[in-house]
Amino acid sequence: MLILAIETCLGECSVALLKGYSVISYILESRAHKQSEKLILMIEQALEENNTTYEELDYLAVSNGPGSFTGIRIGVATANAIAFAAGKKVIGINCLEIIAFGKNEKICSVLDAGRNQVYAQKFINRIPHSTIELIEYSQVNEFADGFKIIGNKFVEEINIPNAKNVGMVALKYLQNSNTKLLNEVDPLYIRSPDAKIKTI
Template sequence: MLILAVDTALNACSVAILRSGEVLLSRVEPMTKGQAERLAPMTREVLAEAGVEPAALDRIAVTRGPGAFTGLRIGLAFARGLAVALDRPCVGISTLEVLAHGASALRTVAAIEVAGSLFVGAWEGRACRLEPCRQRAEDVLARLDGDWTLTGPGAQTLARLRPDWPMAAQDLPDPVVLAQLAQHLDPHLNPPAPLYLRGHEAKLPGGISLEVDSL
């Protein structure tokens, strides 16, 4: 299976290509803005350097959140558009799940902090033990038994309360891990639908901010 994975959920623009589990090429460019302009050219570059024609792809994979609101929409729109153009399935995977499996630990808590909110999920092997959610650090730890490895750009918030738990430093989801996970998932059960976990702010006349729940 030939898989193209793309990610713009956090502070990077990332693309990877895997063929039957073998990494053909992976590229990660850190950036806080500009993903909309960079993602398509980067994808073309990676495909060309790997010697892969777009029509040869079997599947597209994309992170679906949580993450930056604009970044998520960029990656999801691109992946879905490419999948439609090529008539290929598109798999959406939680950013937290990609981070958790990228830590290479048996029991992992992945955390992302965005705009003052903490988003977490926990996995034991392939089994999800805590569904991605928005919670206070204290409440997260109260729901977990035993020892866990912490990872993700929000892990330090949890580590302050559990300094005895090991840390797997990881600020960005690895597109290779994203592609590896996508190999084993049913596209019909894992669609590229955004997972916001919080509202996004809409500006009203007069400068008033209104948080609108997305999911």
């Protein structure tokens, strides 16, 4: 199974090509400048390094949020365009689940949402134990009570989403016969201009 995985939700941009559970190519661009232009070049580089074409891919996987509105839009639009052109299915992976990947314990994944707020979700042995919430930073410890806090800011352990883990989480879903495969995925923004902050 050959999967092209894309991660762009937090400003960094990464691409991975996975053959089963083996990562055969991984490219990271840590600067957000001209992210959309660099992403296509990175994808083409990963394919060329492995003498692979878009048509030879089995699936695409992309982090679809929450995170940077611009980053989410670029990653999702690129994955959907490739899936459409190559006639492939694409799977969207929640960034908070990517953070929890490989953690066989009680985890509260946290992403900085700006405005002294965070996106947060709890997992037990990588299985979601709550919905995604947009909460005040001051509420994180209360929300995460009894769970280890990991993520990109205000946390016990730094863990940044990357394309390798996007692909690994996608493989978990692809092995489940109940997973619905899509022709395109929708962005998962969570916050909207008139969003109300959840209090707990």
